[in-house]
Amino acid sequence: MTTPSAKALVPFVSVDNMMRLIHHIGIQDMLRDLASYIEADFKRWELFDKTPRVASHSDVGVIELMPTSDGEAYGFKYVNGHPKNTSEGLQTVTAFGLLADVYTGYPVLLTEMTILTALRTAATSAMAAKYLAPKGSSTMAMIGNGAQSEFQSLAMQAICGIDTIRLYDKDPAATDKCAANLAHTGLTVVKCATPEEAIEGAHILTTCTADKQNATILTDNMVGAGVHINAIGGDCPGKTELASGILTRSDIFVEYPPQTRVEGEIQQMSPDHPVTELWEVITGAAQGRSGSRQITLFDSVGFAIEDFSALRYVRDKIKDTPFHYDLDLLADPDDPRDVFGMLMRADQS
Amino acid sequence: MTTPSAKALVPFVSVDNMMRLIHHIGIQDMLRDLASYIEADFKRWELFDKTPRVASHSDVGVIELMPTSDGEAYGFKYVNGHPKNTSEGLQTVTAFGLLADVYTGYPVLLTEMTILTALRTAATSAMAAKYLAPKGSSTMAMIGNGAQSEFQSLAMQAICGIDTIRLYDKDPAATDKCAANLAHTGLTVVKCATPEEAIEGAHILTTCTADKQNATILTDNMVGAGVHINAIGGDCPGKTELASGILTRSDIFVEYPPQTRVEGEIQQMSPDHPVTELWEVITGAAQGRSGSRQITLFDSVGFAIEDFSALRYVRDKIKDTPFHYDLDLLADPDDPRDVFGMLMRADQS
Numbered sequence: 001m002t003t004p005s006a007k008a009l010v011p012f013v014s015v016d017n018m019m020r021l022i023h024h025i026g027i028q029d030m031l032r033d034l035a036s037y038i039e040a041d042f043k044r045w046e047l048f049d050k051t052p053r054v055a056s057h058s059d060v061g062v063i064e065l066m067p068t069s070d071g072e073a074y075g076f077k078y079v080n081g082h083p084k085n086t087s088e089g090l091q092t093v094t095a096f097g098l099l100a101d102v103y104t105g106y107p108v109l110l111t112e113m114t115i116l117t118a119l120r121t122a123a124t125s126a127m128a129a130k131y132l133a134p135k136g137s138s139t140m141a142m143i144g145n146g147a148q149s150e151f152q153s154l155a156m157q158a159i160c161g162i163d164t165i166r167l168y169d170k171d172p173a174a175t176d177k178c179a180a181n182l183a184h185t186g187l188t189v190v191k192c193a194t195p196e197e198a199i200e201g202a203h204i205l206t207t208c209t210a211d212k213q214n215a216t217i218l219t220d221n222m223v224g225a226g227v228h229i230n231a232i233g234g235d236c237p238g239k240t241e242l243a244s245g246i247l248t249r250s251d252i253f254v255e256y257p258p259q260t261r262v263e264g265e266i267q268q269m270s271p272d273h274p275v276t277e278l279w280e281v282i283t284g285a286a287q288g289r290s291g292s293r294q295i296t297l298f299d300s301v302g303f304a305i306e307d308f309s310a311l312r313y314v315r316d317k318i319k320d321t322p323f324h325y326d327l328d329l330l331a332d333p334d335d336p337r338d339v340f341g342m343l344m345r346a347d348q349s
Numbered sequence: 350m351t352t353p354s355a356k357a358l359v360p361f362v363s364v365d366n367m368m369r370l371i372h373h374i375g376i377q378d379m380l381r382d383l384a385s386y387i388e389a390d391f392k393r394w395e396l397f398d399k400t401p402r403v404a405s406h407s408d409v410g411v412i413e414l415m416p417t418s419d420g421e422a423y424g425f426k427y428v429n430g431h432p433k434n435t436s437e438g439l440q441t442v443t444a445f446g447l448l449a450d451v452y453t454g455y456p457v458l459l460t461e462m463t464i465l466t467a468l469r470t471a472a473t474s475a476m477a478a479k480y481l482a483p484k485g486s487s488t489m490a491m492i493g494n495g496a497q498s499e500f501q502s503l504a505m506q507a508i509c510g511i512d513t514i515r516l517y518d519k520d521p522a523a524t525d526k527c528a529a530n531l532a533h534t535g536l537t538v539v540k541c542a543t544p545e546e547a548i549e550g551a552h553i554l555t556t557c558t559a560d561k562q563n564a565t566i567l568t569d570n571m572v573g574a575g576v577h578i579n580a581i582g583g584d585c586p587g588k589t590e591l592a593s594g595i596l597t598r599s600d601i602f603v604e605y606p607p608q609t610r611v612e613g614e615i616q617q618m619s620p621d622h623p624v625t626e627l628w629e630v631i632t633g634a635a636q637g638r639s640g641s642r643q644i645t646l647f648d649s650v651g652f653a654i655e656d657f658s659a660l661r662y663v664r665d666k667i668k669d670t671p672f673h674y675d676l677d678l679l680a681d682p683d684d685p686r687d688v689f690g691m692l693m694r695a696d697q698s
Contacts (some may be wrong), residue, residue, distance in 0.1 A: 002422075007438075007439065007589065008364065009405055013674070014677035014678065015357065015677045015678065015679065015681075016695070017494060019691075019695040020695070021695075022692060023695070027692075049405050051403070053382075054400070054403050054414065054416060056398050056416060056418045056423055058418075058420065058451045058452075058599045060451075060452060061444060061451075061452075061453075061454050063418075063423050063449060063451070063454050065403065065414050065416060067403060067405060067424060069405045069407075069412075071407065072403055074412050076414060078425075078447065078456070080448075080449070080453075080454025080455070081454070082452075082453060082454045085453060085454070085685065085688065086685045088455055089356075089362050089413070089685065090356065090455065090681075090685060091679070091681065091682075091685050091688075092685065094419050094454065094456075094680065096456070096457060096678050096679075098427065100427075100429070102405075102407045102409075102410075103407075103409060103410075103431075104410075104414070104429075104431060104434060104437075104439055105410050105411075105412050105429025105430065105431045105434070105443065106429070106439065106443060107427070107445070112678055112680065113680070114678050114679060114680035115688060115692060118688055118689075123439035129492075145686075146686045147404065147685065147687065147688040149689075151688070151689060161367050174686055177684070177686065177687055177690065180690075181689045181690050181693065182685070219539045232449055248459075254576045259378075266540035267367075285683065321655070323430050326365050327361070327363065327676075328363035328444045328461075329363065329364065329367050329445050329462050329690065330364065330445075330461070330463060331364045331440065331443065331461065331463035332364075332439075333440075335526070336434065336435045336438065336439060336440050336441065337494075337495045337497070337523055338434065338462060338494050338496065338526055338530070339440075339463070339467055339496040339527065340467075340498075340500060341526065341529075342368075342494070343368050343371060343376075343464060346365070346368040346369070346372070347368075347372045
């Protein structure tokens with residue numbers, strides 16, 4: 001019938017093609033690459049158009065849009081969060097994203113982001129740990145062994161040199177799943193029966209549980225001096241994982257304070273509780289880890305710029321690969337003022 | 350390789366399939382149907398989650414996200430506005446949209462919306478005119494003969510009984526294009542050399558020009574008693590089409606005041622200039638046209654609920670048609686916690 005021009009076509013990366021792309025690059029290389037892209041964008045943090053995510057809440061979950069722009073490219077992610085979905089055989093979180101050209105407003109990439117978000121979240125955690133975790137860290141406790149746990153473990157291995165993962169989940173089946181998935185990765189994996197056992201000897205404590213209510217995955221007395229806490233499970237109002245006493249004793253690093261104060265662990269604290277923005281650590285404007293007994297806490301909720309970095313990366317990497325195909329998403333009449341004529345001619349051809 | 354489950358697949362309507370769908374239904378029937386869906390949603394206006402569009406501005410244009418929800422479905426539209434695009438052979442406006450299930454957060458429809466927006470904008474204008482234009486209106490002046498002009502003309506014909514269109518554009522080629530496109534529609538089309546000539550005897554004055562700066566397409570002395578003005582070209586800060594004197598003499602109807610006060614014709618007026626919300630006219634809570642000498646003005650900027658109605662309509666209409674295909678957009682592992690395992694298994698199959 002009609003043959004759309006190249007301008008009207010948007011490259012699309014399906015779930016299947018995203019998996020192929022990851023295997024083509026190698027998951028550890030891809031985690032390292034993503035961390036580099038994210039780090040590069042954190043270094044130019046100030047030039048981004050930033051806004052807290054635009055959320056639509058219901059009784060059972062939330063649907064969010066996360067837009068940002070660096071002035072040349074514009075990206076956004078659609079993401080839902082429905083903790084009850086798992087019990088119905090569905091994903092708690094699904095996502096897709098789009099990158100567009102600011103100069104024309106035309107989209108240039110549409111991609112699945114359920115898997116890509118798992119990778120960018122892990123890459124962000126490891127990138128932060130590179131600046132904040134104790135020097136020579138080799139052991140991570142992984143509390144919560146759901147969909148994010150393997151990605152966290154591999155990113156900490158690839159980027160921070162972690163060689164041992166101590167797993168704990170209140171559901172032993174989740175721990176078994178995670179341990180089996182990490183079996184041939186070169187990591188030493190230890191299954192633990194309690195959170196206390198999991199954190200024994202760990203330099204990095206990663207919490208990533210899906211509890212919706214304010215929970216206390218880590219109590220104050222569990223956290224000793226000198227560790228780095230990577231708290232990624234608290235990501236919406238009413239959802240936290242750490243005892244407030246831990247927050248009081250920690251130096252807290254965040255992505256974007258207006259969003260973190262609503263969604264992160266620090267929603268438990270006063271609105272002016274001191275935090276350091278991670279991008280300032282990366283540019284050198286603020287100090288990261290300052291001593292061996294300091295407790296550092298990355299209160300991560302996920303920010304649009306990390307998705308933007310991941311979209312940039314996918315756009316760059318799919319070039320000259322077969323891992324995408326074109327969608328006829330944009331109308332492109334020969335005469336831009338003649339949308340109607342294009343429509344009428346389509347009926348005759 | 351992997352075969353995604355039905356839950357992971359999202360029906361997609363391409364530009365080509367949208368054009369087929371329109372011809373399958375018939376453009377006039379589709380405009381009438383869309384007006385009905387929009388009217389139904391305006392009747393239940395209060396239950397929608399409403400927010401002004403989320404805009405990212407640059408020197409040359411704007412990219413916007415327009416989300417809304419009725420509690421059962423969630424919809425958003427991506428749309429750009431780049432007036433300079435036309436001179437580069439590109440569309441000023443391109444758009445696509447998504448509908449999702451609020452209960453699961455899973456997308457259920459992805460569709461082109463460049464053409465669909467043209468239809469919903471025209472259907473909204475005609476739906477408003479049904480309530481606001483003088484009884485027995487038969488003639489419309491169409492000032493600005495760009496991409497929206499034919500859709501406006503056909504919607505006013507289908508929904509309000511307009512039989513004569515008087516065209517004016519500062520570029521005669523645009524008028525020629527519009528007149529040629531309307532040649533076999535049953536409308537009497539009159540090409541006019543000046544705006545003054547175009548409005549002679551017209552009951553409805555539609556302005557839809559693409560000028561970026563504050564322009565005066567209609568001056569105060571051009572607008573006599575008893576007409577309905579359908580002002581759709583003013584849709585961003587700094588872009589207006591009407592002399593402020595016209596606004597002073599008109600009863601002004603708007604979609605969503607927080608957005609219209611920034612983007613519409615009333616950005617020229619004080620922030621508390623009286624306006625009536627269109628949905629209140631439709632429910633009967635407020636009066637529409639009250640007399641034969643009244644000037645009514647629909648200061649339309651386009652609102653997310655209109656796109657939501659259009660998305661609902663497309664979702665309903667593509668069922669049992671071939672005008673869509675499935676996109677592998679959502680990861681759907683057998684075990685929702687095992688995204689990593691799905692990824693690893695994809696490499697072996």
